Amino acid sequence: MTDDPFTLFDAWFAEARQSEPSDPNAVALATADARGRPSVRMVLLKGHGPDGFVFYTNRESRKAGDLADNARAALLFHWKSLRRQVRIEGPVARVSDAESDAYFASRSRDSQLGAWASDQSRPLDARATFEARFADMQARFAGQDVPRPPHWGGYRVAPVRIEFWQDRAHRLHERRVFDRDDADWREGLLYP
Template sequence: MTEPTPDTEPFALFSAWLAEAEQSEPNDPNAMCLATSTPDGFPTARMVLLKGLDPRGFVFFTNHNSRKGGQLLANPRASLNFHWKSLRRAVRVEGLVEQVSAAESDEYYATRPRRSRIGAWASDQSHHLGSRAELEQAVADTEARFPGEDVPRPPHWGGFRVLPSRIEFWRDMPFRLHDRRVFHAAAGGGWTSETLYP
């Protein structure tokens, strides 16, 4: 199993841990808890799926009109928490947030199943729903609007990238004497790291 060291590059370490989780986690090894905040500073959290990782950060996609989308547009700061119970590991990420490019959103959107692309149009995510029948009717209306395979990306749907300033790697150890190594983004580029008490 890959272990963090002072010389480790955190994105490489995260990629190694995620690859190991993909071999052991029974469902959604790319699931992460995304924490944002309301305009008055109240924290909110929910599970989303990591859909991209590059040297800039961690990418996920959503409806920009959803509660989380609105919060991120108003206050572009977020935290992520990955927990791989089968490996007894976790990774915590904190940083600023940017919207990904339209081209990047288009590229990922095109890989989604047709029904998921239909859902991106039909669901007024996070807003009041009168009944399940209302949602099913919206899906049917959207399928009639886009009868073929080509379902364009809605203008309100796209990606966000969390640009990490802090990444912490946690390993469960006996008697709660856990291993914790945190990486801090350095002002001139690169990373510094330190070990934390459990």
């Protein structure tokens, strides 16, 4: 058993990649706006390590607006096949342009074009409008690489608290929690 939350996360995440039938990197992202109104949605984890957990999005979306107002978030991984979950809480900061560029370049061309075509989180009058915008982007970038839109990029949640929850019989679950105190981690247990 490890006392390093990142080593434990790596082990659990590796097991999830083997057992989860779809998107083991799917994570619920919870934010709150300046008035404290919460919002939660699923995003995909695209990187992680001791410096934090990274996801990418349109920086003009609702989640980005929430993060501009209140730069703290919570993440929740739920791996049903393993009967486990991991909760992560901490401040959020944008990743560098270079890191965003590198990840954007790794996406499929259609995903890249979709990032240009979508006004994420804004009202859409009809699906045909979005499809027409997508076709416009196909024509605009025909025969060339698709650059990262200036309004699209990554965020990193720098954990100050990580909880590992393991299902046990009769709801006698195991909960291990790690709290960061400056650079050091304190480990403890929670009642189920």
